Amino acid sequence: MSQQGHPQADTEKLNATMSAIGKKILVLSGKGGVGKSTVAVNLATELSKRGHKVGLLDVDLHGPSVPRMTGLEGQRIGGDGDNFYPLEVSANLKVMSIAFMLENTSQAVIWRGPMKYSVIQQLLANTVWGELDYLVIDAPPGTGDEPLGTAQLVGVNAGAVIVTTPQQVSIGDVRRCITFCNQVMLPIWGVIENMSSVICPHCGQSFDIFKSDGGKKLADELNLPLLGSLPIDPGIVIGADAGLSICESQACPPVKQEMEKIVDNLMAKIHKK
Ligand code: ADP
Numbered sequence: 537m538s539q540q541g542h543p544q545a546d547t548e549k550l551n552a553t554m555s556a557i558g559k560k561i562l563v564l565s566g567k568g569g570v571g572k573s574t575v576a577v578n579l580a581t582e583l584s585k586r587g588h589k590v591g592l593l594d595v596d597l598h599g600p601s602v603p604r605m606t607g608l609e610g611q612r613i614g615g616d617g618d619n620f621y622p623l624e625v626s627a628n629l630k631v632m633s634i635a636f637m638l639e640n641t642s643q644a645v646i647w648r649g650p651m652k653y654s655v656i657q658q659l660l661a662n663t664v665w666g667e668l669d670y671l672v673i674d675a676p677p678g679t680g681d682e683p684l685g686t687a688q689l690v691g692v693n694a695g696a697v698i699v700t701t702p703q704q705v706s707i708g709d710v711r712r713c714i715t716f717c718n719q720v721m722l723p724i725w726g727v728i729e730n731m732s733s734v735i736c737p738h739c740g741q742s743f744d745i746f747k748s749d750g751g752k753k754l755a756d757e758l759n760l761p762l763l764g765s766l767p768i769d770p771g772i773v774i775g776a777d778a779g780l781s782i783c784e785s786q787a788c789p790p791v792k793q794e795m796e797k798i799v800d801n802l803m804a805k806i807h808k809k
Contacts, residue, residue: 546657546658546661549618549661549662550657550660550661550689550691551691553660553661553662553663553664553665554660554689554690554691555691556665556666556667556668557591557665557667557668557669557670557671557693558668558669558670558693559669559670559671559693559694559695559806560670560671560673560690560691560693560694560695561579561670561671561672561673561694561695561696561697561725561802561806562673562675562683562686562687562690562694562695562696562697562722563575563576563579563672563673563674563675563696563697563699564675564677564683564696564697564698564699564713564716564717565677565678565698565699565700565709565713566677566678566679566698566700566706566708566709566710566712566713567677567678567709568599568677568678570677570699570700570701570706570730570731571699571701571730571731571766572596572674572675572677572699573594573596573599573601573602573605573674574605574730574766574772574776574782575697575699575728575730575766576592576594576602576672576673576674577592577602577605577606577674577776577781578781578782578783578795579672579697579798579799579802580592580629580631580670580672581606581625581629581781581783581784582781582783582795582796582799583669583670583672583799584625584626584628584629585628585783586799587628588628588669588670589628589666589667589668589669589670590628590629590630590668590669590670590671590672591622591629591630591631591632591663591665591668591670591671591672592606592625592629592630592631592632592671592672592674593631593632593633593659593660593663593671593672593673593674594631594632594633594634594635594674595634595656595659595660595673595674595675595676595682595686596674596675596676596677597634597647597652597655597656597676597682598676600633600634600635601776602631602633602635602674603631603633603635603636604776604777604779605776605779605781606625606631606779607625607778607779607780608623608625608631608633608636608779609635609779611623611636612636612637613632613636613637618658618662619662619664620632620637620658620659620662620663620664621663621664622663622664622665623636630665632659632663632665634655634659649681649682652681652682652685653681653682653685656682656685656686656689657685657689660686660689660690671690673686673690675687679712679713679715679716683716684716684720687716687717687720687722688720694722694723695722695723695724695725695806696713696717696722696723696724696725697724697725697726697727697728697763697802698710698713698714698717698724698726698727698728698760699727699728699730700727700728700729700730700751700754701729701730701731701732701746702729702731702732702746702750702751702754702765703746703750704750706754707754707757707758710727710754710758711758714758714760724760725761725763725802725805725806726755726760726761726762726763726801726802726805727751727754727755727758727760727761727762727763728762728763728764728765728766728798729750729751729754729755729762729764729765729766730765730766731745731766731767731768732744732746732750732751732765732766732767733745733765733767733768734767734768734769735767735768735769735770735788735790735791737770737771740788742767742790745768751765752765761801761805763798763801763802763805764794764795764797764798764801765794766782766791766794766795766798767791767794769787769788769791771785771786771787771788771791772785772787772791774786775787782795783795783796
């Protein structure tokens, strides 16, 4: 992977790659650990299961968790020259992550801003997806240079999904995400509340750990559509560690239904049905 890059050639290649993609869905969060990668993986998997051609791009350079969550951890990609060939989870789902290229993902931790920007640009431009209906991008957390670069590089037909936890303290993070999206003129397709409640693994009952309806109130306050609320379910994390999506995992049926509802709501928003 070139560290300097050739700006002109990269721009042309980037435009060619991006223009073969129907819609680009950037999954953003104000901070790490709220379930952004979980949502990105599950949106991509669910869309692919519905028959769409989907790419899942992990540009969370510091914490690439997509390979583990898709069962591809430890695998390497093939490439020729400047082309990167994504790995296939199924006929409809291809995955690309910086982790497929590095000997050791702790390498990325020492990269400075311009280097990270260059890596993100190359991942976006040089991945050979072919025609895609959707590219789901697991963006770096926060509102700094890396998500900014990603949002600027994806071009048209793109929008954001913001993942948050329901506590009131999260509202500031979500506000910063909204300001960020407005500044880069990225439409916000909705908010997903994660860890909204907890499902007891013994009795299957759901308990609110924060205030009830936190996600709805948050979305109302921010004037954004709430696409859905995912509870904490041990089945999600056990499944993710084994490379299984929510629908393939041991998560409770209502959690699986909620994930499907989230995708229905997102599709309605993107395609304005
Ligand atoms: P982020 O991308 O925001 O850093 P992750 O998606 O990597 O967060 O999630 C962090 C951890 O929490 C992972 O181990 C993931 O499996 C787990 N997790 C995320 N959402 C849930 C949930 N609703 N229930 C149980 N575990 C979850």
